[in-house]
Amino acid sequence: MTLEEVLKTGRIRGEAALTLFDSLPTVDLSSMRGTWKGMELRTGHPMDGMLSATGWYGKQFLDEERVHPLLFFTEDRASVFPVNPRKWPSPAIRGPLGPHRAEVETDQFKARLRMTEYRGKLSATMIYDDWPTLDVFRKADGDTVLGLMDARGMVAPYFFVLRRDAGAPTP
DSSP: OOHHHHHHHTBOOHHHHHHHHHHSOBOOGGGGOEEEEEEEOBSSOTTTTHHHHTTEEEEEESSSSOEEEEEEEOTTSSOEEEBOGGGOSOTTOOSOSGGGHHHHBOSSOOEEEEEEEETTEEEEEEEESSSSEEEEEEEEETTEEEEEEEETTOSSOEEEEEEEOTTOOOO
């Protein structure tokens, strides 16, 4: 099964997602630079749907030290802004971030990009500053990566797709 086939439905079993992830080539750090639009893959994970329900846009990698791990749409969806992962999800937020933006927005970079070994392969990995969490990336094509979130205490990984967005709204 290819990632493009999976994207038609947006759903895949967790075991099949791991098999697909393992089949893809690794990603180098320079390939991750830019702004990326995200899409969740539904695997039955407890986090399924949480990001999209609150207006998630994607991620931004300026270089290895300057990473916005969470970008969200503004209420009018005309632009995006970076969110502090420590403040999201807020118990007060039950839908798009709109009026709660001030509670979660940050101008600080909240992650770094490094090469790490995961499941036997060395690949670009986003490391959150304040969480014991890694987002590991594998290459689907030059502008698409499959991401896997692995966090301490998480029973199974959470999967998402990032597509490079050259015309992305800037934070």
